[in-house]
């Protein structure tokens with residue numbers, strides 16, 4: 174007799190341990206979910222397993238109603254239905270903020286027997302989700318007379334507690350997502366406004382600038398021969414300032430243009446574009462002997478006008494920053510690398526720069542060389558980066574002081590075909 178009791182005790186203990194392990198799994202699952210339906214899915218299965226029940230329901234308080242939101246059972250219960258709080262047991266559990274265990278549903282006055290007659294249910298136990306102002310309930314049902322043990326109720330209550338935390342997390346998460354989406358829309362609008370603004374400002378700055386340099390020229394003609402050496406330096410400085418500002422405005426307009434212009438993708442040959450740019454560079458400075466290596470073909474899908482701006486900037490930079498190099502060499506090509514690392518590149522053997530500063534170059538107006546060493550505006554590479562980003566690609570630089578620089582870029586992961 175005693176040993177029979179022992180056996181029963183061991184069986185019970187095992188069941189409790191299994192149920193505990195099941196709660197732990199459910200807690201882990203609940204820590205990963207990101208939506209209410211996902212929570213319901215985890216909870217209805219876990220509740221049924223923990224109590225070894227024939228069915229489980231997930232009930233949400235919906236104002237003055239209990240909404241039977243989800244269920245997992247041997248045959249249909251009340252999924253999708255709503256009952257007044259006062260007339261159903263989940264309402265009682267929520268209003269009283271405590272569990273209910275009912276061994277015989279037809280003997281308990283809290284149960285509306287009519288709602289249960291079409292179902293298999295004979296016994297049930299129900300726990301509230303959140304003890305302070307419950308927001309729902311979890312119910313377990315049996316097709317036979319059964320009294321849920323205190324341990325089962327405790328474990329179900331633990332599940333319900335984790336459920337309420339998960340529901341709060343989902344709410345916070347959803348709110349954050351909404352806020353991020355809202356901010357993104359705001360930022361996009363702001364960006365468009367900024368672009369329109371910088372475009373019109375650059376545009377409007379051109380007229381007064383023309384006046385300054387035009388009148389400086391007229392002034393020089395007017396007082397020309399009589400002007401002192403100092404006066405001439407002033408006039409020259411004015412002209413230089415005006416020229417520099419003219420380039421800045423032109424570059425800013427190009428940057429605004431690169432961001433605004435519609436992207437028209439076609440099959441484009443980067444090699445052909447590079448040859449066009451190279452011809453212009455040679456024409457501008459025929460005295461320079463630069464070795465230019467450009468492959469036969471380098472096809473890619475992209476916007477020709479915008480990719481011309483990219484190569485124009487990269488090759489002009491390479492041309493400019495090899496200006497003091499003994500045997501200047503510039504190469505455009507394609508580098509095969511591990512997946513995701515293959516890229517186009519423009520390489521030179523010019524002055525280079527400190528590698529640690531490589532990512533600063535793409536910020537407008539950032540220059541690593543003085544205007545005295547190499548003239549420029551510091552806007553070109555930011556324009557290039559925008560264009561590459563619009564093509565779904567990325568751009569980065571490697572360099573070494575005195576040994577040259579390489580600009581690598583991808584174009585939507587495209588590999589040149591043929």
Ligand SMILES: Nc1ncnc2c1ncn2[C@@H]1O[C@H](COP(=O)(O)OP(=O)(O)O)[C@@H](O)[C@H]1O
Pocket residue numbers: 486490491494521523524525526534539540541542548549550551552553554555577578
């Ligand atoms: N090929 C290159 N070699 C060395 N430095 C470069 C090269 N290309 C760009 N840089 C550095 O990056 C800076 C930003 O380039 P960019 O935006 O084209 O402006 P800019 O050419 O007008 O100075 C340059 O001022 C220069 O310091």
Ligand SMILES: [Mg+2]
Pocket residue numbers: 486489490549551553554
């Ligand atoms: Mg440049």
